[in-house]
Amino acid sequence: MTSPATPTEAARAAGPCLACVAVGVSILAAVVASFAYLSIDYRGLFSGESARTMGKFIAEFYPPHLAMPFVAKTIWAAVQTLAVSAIGTLLAVAAGGALALPAAGRLGVVPRRAVRFLLNFLRSVPELVWAALMVLAAGLGPFAGALALALHTTGVLGRLFAEALENSPPEPELAIRNSGGGAVAAFAYGMLPLVFAQCVAYSLYRWEMNIRMAAILGFVGAGGLGAMLYFHLSIFQQAQSATVLLAMFVLVLCVDAFSSRFRRKLAPAYA
Amino acid sequence: MTTMTMALPLRDPDAKRRVTMLLVAVIVLWPMLVLAEFKPWVLFDAINLEVMSGFLGGFFPPVLSHEFLGRVMQATVETLAMATAGLALAFVIGAPLGFAMTHSLSISRIGPGPGRALGEFGRYMARAVLMLLRAVPEIVWALVFVRALGLGPASGVLALAITYGGMLGKVYAEILESSDTRPARALLEAGSGRLSALFYGLLPGSAQELVSYTVYRWECAVRASVIMGFVGAGGLGQLMDQSMKMLNGGEAGTILLVFLMLVLAADALSAGLRKLVA
Amino acid sequence: MSSSADVAKALSLQGVGQVHPNRHRALQGISLDLAMGERVAVIGPSGAGKTTLLRLAAASLRPSEGCLSLLGSNPWQLGTRDLRHLRSRIGIVHQAPPIPPQLRVITAILAGRLGAWSTWRAIASLIYPSDIAGAREVLARLDMADRLFDRCDRLSGGQLQRVAIARVLYQRPELILADEPVSALDPTLADAAIEQLVEQSEASGATLCASLHAVDLALKWFPRIVGMRTGEVVFDTPARKVTRDMLVDLYATEGALLPTQANDPLSLVLPIRVRGDGDPPSGSGSTSASVLPFHRPGPR
Numbered sequence: 001m002t003s004p005a006t007p008t009e010a011a012r013a014a015g016p017c018l019a020c021v022a023v024g025v026s027i028l029a030a031v032v033a034s035f036a037y038l039s040i041d042y043r044g045l046f047s048g049e050s051a052r053t054m055g056k057f058i059a060e061f062y063p064p065h066l067a068m069p070f071v072a073k074t075i076w077a078a079v080q081t082l083a084v085s086a087i088g089t090l091l092a093v094a095a096g097g098a099l100a101l102p103a104a105g106r107l108g109v110v111p112r113r114a115v116r117f118l119l120n121f122l123r124s125v126p127e128l129v130w131a132a133l134m135v136l137a138a139g140l141g142p143f144a145g146a147l148a149l150a151l152h153t154t155g156v157l158g159r160l161f162a163e164a165l166e167n168s169p170p171e172p173e174l175a176i177r178n179s180g181g182g183a184v185a186a187f188a189y190g191m192l193p194l195v196f197a198q199c200v201a202y203s204l205y206r207w208e209m210n211i212r213m214a215a216i217l218g219f220v221g222a223g224g225l226g227a228m229l230y231f232h233l234s235i236f237q238q239a240q241s242a243t244v245l246l247a248m249f250v251l252v253l254c255v256d257a258f259s260s261r262f263r264r265k266l267a268p269a270y271a
Numbered sequence: 272m273t274t275m276t277m278a279l280p281l282r283d284p285d286a287k288r289r290v291t292m293l294l295v296a297v298i299v300l301w302p303m304l305v306l307a308e309f310k311p312w313v314l315f316d317a318i319n320l321e322v323m324s325g326f327l328g329g330f331f332p333p334v335l336s337h338e339f340l341g342r343v344m345q346a347t348v349e350t351l352a353m354a355t356a357g358l359a360l361a362f363v364i365g366a367p368l369g370f371a372m373t374h375s376l377s378i379s380r381i382g383p384g385p386g387r388a389l390g391e392f393g394r395y396m397a398r399a400v401l402m403l404l405r406a407v408p409e410i411v412w413a414l415v416f417v418r419a420l421g422l423g424p425a426s427g428v429l430a431l432a433i434t435y436g437g438m439l440g441k442v443y444a445e446i447l448e449s450s451d452t453r454p455a456r457a458l459l460e461a462g463s464g465r466l467s468a469l470f471y472g473l474l475p476g477s478a479q480e481l482v483s484y485t486v487y488r489w490e491c492a493v494r495a496s497v498i499m500g501f502v503g504a505g506g507l508g509q510l511m512d513q514s515m516k517m518l519n520g521g522e523a524g525t526i527l528l529v530f531l532m533l534v535l536a537a538d539a540l541s542a543g544l545r546k547l548v549a
Numbered sequence: 550m551s552s553s554a555d556v557a558k559a560l561s562l563q564g565v566g567q568v569h570p571n572r573h574r575a576l577q578g579i580s581l582d583l584a585m586g587e588r589v590a591v592i593g594p595s596g597a598g599k600t601t602l603l604r605l606a607a608a609s610l611r612p613s614e615g616c617l618s619l620l621g622s623n624p625w626q627l628g629t630r631d632l633r634h635l636r637s638r639i640g641i642v643h644q645a646p647p648i649p650p651q652l653r654v655i656t657a658i659l660a661g662r663l664g665a666w667s668t669w670r671a672i673a674s675l676i677y678p679s680d681i682a683g684a685r686e687v688l689a690r691l692d693m694a695d696r697l698f699d700r701c702d703r704l705s706g707g708q709l710q711r712v713a714i715a716r717v718l719y720q721r722p723e724l725i726l727a728d729e730p731v732s733a734l735d736p737t738l739a740d741a742a743i744e745q746l747v748e749q750s751e752a753s754g755a756t757l758c759a760s761l762h763a764v765d766l767a768l769k770w771f772p773r774i775v776g777m778r779t780g781e782v783v784f785d786t787p788a789r790k791v792t793r794d795m796l797v798d799l800y801a802t803e804g805a806l807l808p809t810q811a812n813d814p815l816s817l818v819l820p821i822r823v824r825g826d827g828d829p830p831s832g833s834g835s836t837s838a839s840v841l842p843f844h845r846p847g848p849r
Contacts, residue, residue: 019547031359034352040425057419083306090300124531128410128498132515137323139316143308175647178609179720180637180664185671189660193649216410219502220512223308229411230502233418241415249406281681283655284698289676 057238064242074228074247081224081251084142085214088149089207095150096157097199103162116162122155131217145222149210160202164195208259215248225251322518329520339522342510343529350506350533353424353499354492357431361492362485364436365401369443372397375452375473376465397440404437410499417503427496427504435488442484450477483545490541497530507533558618559583559724559756560606565615567601567780575601577780579615583756585723588747590771590788591760594803597777599760600644603728606758607641608632620723637664640722642730642746642759646713650702654693654712657701658684661720687719688712690745706733714742718749725750727759731766736810739763743770764796765809778802 102111103119130148138144173190181189218226225248232240313319370376372394379387409430416426455472459465474481500508507530514522560583567576575598583589591599604610605617608624617623624635640661648657655678662680663671670679678684681697688694691711701709710733717725725746731739743759747770750757761767767774768788776783776799783799784791796807 023544023547030355034355034359037348037352038356038424038428040423040428054419080306083303086303087307087309121531124534125527126494126498128501129511129527129530132501132512136326136515136518137319138313139319141308142306143310143313146307146309171643171645171647172649174609175641175643176660176663178607178636178641179639179661179722180633180635181660181671182633182663182668184668185663185666188672188675189652189656189663190647190649193651197651212408216408219410219414230414233414236418245407245411248411252406281685281697283678283681285653286677 060238061242065239077225077228078247081214084145085210088146089210091150092153093203095154099158100161104165119155119158127152127213131222132220135221140221142223145217164198168194326520330524333525334521346507346510350496353427353496357428358489358492360432361435365439368397369440373444373447375447401437401440409434413499413504414502422503424505427499446480479548482548486541486544490537493537559585561618563616565612568613586754588757588771589773590767591775592767593777598780603726638723640717640720640725642717642727644729646709652701655684658716658719661716687715725757763810
């Protein structure tokens, strides 16, 4: 039996890596500590009494309230949710597109860093936090939700668009500049066609995710299905809440069903 | 020699399609703008401007009092605990279901035999359960649980356990299917039980990917815990919600900063752990 | 006010040298004058610096040494707007067509005149093409009129190259620079494409300077040949004075075969039609060299 040639081989032969074991143990410790810290009253949570209350609470969700006027209101709220997501995404496409140019380095190194930092900030703040902020700026209602989605999605799309611009070959645009074309025309004819389909695909994908988000933003007052759910749960009208939950579920299902088909038609290369 | 120019003017065959699409877009856009109550001038409305500028003004300087920072730290630890505990529960729920669902442990795939229908049914049920768990966003669960159980992190932990359990299960099954299944197959063909095939055949090869995804999910759980706090599930989110409802810009700004740093730290930790496993 | 001699020059290089950033010397002491309306072919083995020469002539590259004058001006001393105007008078056919595959052929062709159009017209033309008849006419000269509204990614390499040539024809420049414009085309199509470029030059009085890989194409269509090797001009003579020995010497580094359309050195011996001056071939030649026999039609 030959002796190990290198120290790493020797270490490997000695057994599982020490670092892995240490990390594994600390993770277990962290989990136990978390449960302990939260000091949730587990006995109380899973006791018979609490289970009965919980059971009663869940039972009141069925059957959902299906009176026509209320269902109509729910459908209206669902359409409003769609509208919020559409407007928010559209605004983000415009803003993201505009910011993508400096973020791709077209105006210099310093603007690139600055705009990228801004886009990262917009992206890092969750949509719900933006919504809470926008309710302050624009009042309660769906407009706050649209603005929140616009701000967050601008961060996402701006970065994606900038990367698409940076990864595309510059030759077509340069060729037009070399034939005397202006900067705008060269961009429109030389760079835009290269990235257009990809950017449309990204935008549609984000719109799909924003529809799910828009439903939730209502929790902080931004209208749509979320606001309805929050309201009816607050006054303990479980049956009506069940209807709204059903509507949310159906909305997401429809979006899932249509999205791949629609995306394939509009941007064939990237479906 | 010059060619003759065409007598008939040629039309762009694409023109009709483009005009129609443009018309449809405009027709759909208008009601959307109305429904979403798109009124940008509202942003410059006197009252709103006052509220917003007062709020934003409070950002500088951020509230850095000892007492408040102490509360923020407490809330941060609570958020982290919520995320960790929630993910641990999610693992307990999702891992068995995922392992049950995966085709890599399917004995009927190797060769038909008795008990095939039962195996298929079991896998189908596991898949259905996982899909149901994922169907509702965690924040909706959180909202419902807060109504049932009251304010506090318990709702967040349960909500995470349910939705993230569904996600973990599904992705675990996919990872196991996409890794090298030959060792497991060999064991199953030799007559070993499914559990042994899992631990000795599948896990060694795919452990890295499984751990990597779990760590990534933990990072997402941290962010989700903050968000769920907005509906009453405790932690940083609830603290920030309270500050904003009281229009206290200074406190909200501090919490936002702490949140961003927390996300950065979680991101770095997650990347480090994943590199360690790789 | 420049003298008449300066005004007559489409392209003038004096002692031009080019050293690339990676310290590689591409050109050395190039002096070349092209009169307006002249047609010149640049030939030579790979690495000779033909592409660099054409890029300098297109004002895409700044010469490291020497003076350059394009259509009567030094491009590197012009202001932005004047440089743009100068560039719009120069048309470039690249070796690889710089056309986004997602564009339609018509838009790709109309892009040739973007130097002359206002930004508004350019954007409007993206929505509805503003000169379908003109683009169609140019494309018909290259025998592709039926593909006018196809997307460029549906075209073969040779077809895309023809669209690139059509774009330059549509531009109606005063100076046409072509860098291996027909290397992707089969012999018949290549011949037809060069014919179109030459016809454009004849009809509009534009100067044509093309680097070609196939020597027989160069000798057939261009009355003046410039031979380059390793960054220097080896010879600069009228086509009828090009001897086989000169060509063999030029391509010595590339092996025994002279690059032709058919890659067959014997084809150079066959009599081929040449456009240009009407002089009959002279029978002079050194002992071992033989002058290539040419037939000449009458002058145009």
